[in-house]
Amino acid sequence: MLYGFTFLVLFQLVGEMLSRGLHLPVPGPVLGMLLLAVWCTVRRGVDDRVGRVALGLLRYMALLFVPAGVGLMLLGPVLREQGWAMLAVLVFSTVVTLLVAGLALHWMLKRFPGRGEDGQ
Amino acid sequence: MSLPNPLDSQAMLLALQTAPFLWLAVTAGCYLLAERLYTVSRHFPLLHPVLVSIVLIIVILRLGQVPYQTYFNGAQLYHWLLGTATVAxxxxxxxxxxxxxxxxxxxxxxxxxxxxxxxxxxxxxxxxxxxxxxxxxxxxxxxxxxxxxxxxxxxxxxxxxxxxxxxxxxxxxxxxxxxxxxxxxxxxxxxxxxxxxxxxxxxxxxxxxxxxxxxxxxxxxxxxxxxxxxxxxxxxxxxxxxxx
Known part of the structure; x- marks a missing residue:
């Protein structure tokens, strides 16, 4: 487990260094994800020790958002002045974004099912 | 009854307040509870575990008059792991x-x-x-x-x-x-x-x-x-x- 975890952290670090060092508009962890995917492609597979830790972490990914999310308790004053307008923008904009992205891909997958793919 | 109480409740309370892992445990506990609720309700949207955990923890912090910074310092291990999960x-x-x-x-x-x-x-x-x-x-x-x-x-x-x-x-x-x-x-x-x-x-x-x-x-x-x-x-x- 330690091996797999260290491996992931290593890619996170490299991603962080590249992101800061080259002033890329992508945060370190996202860059680390892309780099690890490239690494797996080059190695033609996922090391089992890495794969097991990765799936274990992903199983609880939602939990990892909680500490930052509790920061909502600091949102006091702006919320009192523009709270309802903010909520309305948030809800409608999220609905629009989900529908546009989901329907666009759904429609495109039907149109261009890809080579040897059923699109689902 | 004449025996001295071996439980030093004062010291226990102090340990609870200063141990950094208190908020790790509270976060995980609230999340597990919320996840349970989500499963039992067969993924009812309003009971999304992240939302329910956040609400539970905010209530706990308000009741205990704990500032957000104190909570975050204790629970930040999870926050840092978010980057590792993204790599995963x-x-x-x-x-x-x-x-x-x-x-x-x-x-x-x-x-x-x-x-x-x-x-x-x-x-x-x-x-x-x-x-x-x-x-x-x-x-x-x-x-x-x-x-x-x-x-x-x-x-x-x-x-x-x-x-x-x-x-x-x-x-x-x-x-x-x-x-x-x-x-x-x-x-x-x-x-x-x-x-x-x-x-x-x-x-x-x-x-x-x-x-x-x-x-x-x-x-x-x-x-x-x-x-x-x-x-x-x-x-x-x-x-x-x-x-x-």
């Missing part, structure tokens, strides 16, 4: 790489259309509902992952702290409504569901997609990363073209 998304992504290659054109089109819809809908609706300019700008990058969104908001003249909150709320809301909303629109495939979750609701949406299937999670993680790049590259342009 490479594993399901790699497993689906063949499909990503085969579906490249549909994915790119959906990315551009969906990413722009995220920014433009926030601008249009913000104007409609009369948000002040700095608040409005804080909302525009709300669909992308927190570190990108905060940097973009700062750069464009928004309020980064507000953006962080809006991003989390967008993620939770997206994770709550995506599956029933898309089903209503006739979108039921795991790839389209996952990709839409990643575009509209970044990491929280990706965490929801993983619950649908590893494939949905992989496409969500990919969409989250790509939309982060797209939004970073186009936000300034979109704002400059928008009639303010």
């Amino acid at each position: 998304l490479a594993v399901p992504l790699f497993d689906n790489l063949q499909r990503v290659r085969a579906l490249l054109l549909p994915l790119v089109v959906a990315l551009i259309v969906g990413g722009l819809a995220g920014m433009l809908s926030a601008l249009a609706l913000g104007k409609l509902f009369g948000l002040t300019p700095d608040v409005l700008i804080s909302f525009v990058p709300k669909s992308v992952t927190t570190p990108i969104a905060m940097a973009l908001s700062q750069h464009a003249g928004g309020l980064p702290a507000l953006t962080a909150n809006v991003v989390i709320l967008t993620g939770i809301l997206g994770a709550m409504i995506a599956v029933p909303l898309l089903a209503l629109a006739g979108v039921r495939g795991e790839i389209a569901q996952g990709f839409a979750l990643g575009i509209a609701a970044h990491g929280v949406g990706t965490a929801r997609a993983i619950q649908i299937s590893p494939t949905a999670g992989a496409f969500a993680g990919l969409a989250m990363g790509l939309n982060g790049v797209l939004t970073s590259l186009t936000l300034a342009l979109v704002l400059s073209l928008w009639p303010a």
Whole structure:
């Protein structure tokens, strides 16, 4: 487990260094994800020790958002002045974004099912 | 009764207050409870575990008069692990790489259309509902992952702290409504569901997609990363073209 975890952290670090060092508009962890995917492609597979830790972490990914999310308790004053307008923008904009992205891909997958793919 | 009480409750209370892992335990405990509730309610959207855990913990902190900073210092291990979990998304992504290659054109089109819809809908609706300019700008990058969104908001003249909150709320809301909303629109495939979750609701949406299937999670993680790049590259342009 330690091996797999260290491996992931290593890619996170490299991603962080590249992101800061080259002033890329992508945060370190996202860059680390892309780099690890490239690494797996080059190695033609996922090391089992890495794969097991990765799936274990992903199983609880939602939990990892909680500490930052509790920061909502600091949102006091702006919320009192523009709270309802903010909520309305948030809800409608999220609905629009989900529908546009989901329907666009759904429609495109039907149109261009890809080579040897059923699109689902 | 004449024996001295071996339990030093004062010392125990002090240990509880100063142990950094108290808030790790509270966070995990609330989450496990919330997850249980979510399962029992058969994934009822309003009972999304992230939302329920956050509400539970805020109530606990308010009752105990604990400031957010104290809580965050204690629970930040989970926060740091978020980056590692993001790297871990490479594993399901790699497993689906063949499909990503085969579906490249549909994915790119959906990315551009969906990413722009995220920014433009926030601008249009913000104007409609009369948000002040700095608040409005804080909302525009709300669909992308927190570190990108905060940097973009700062750069464009928004309020980064507000953006962080809006991003989390967008993620939770997206994770709550995506599956029933898309089903209503006739979108039921795991790839389209996952990709839409990643575009509209970044990491929280990706965490929801993983619950649908590893494939949905992989496409969500990919969409989250790509939309982060797209939004970073186009936000300034979109704002400059928008009639303010």
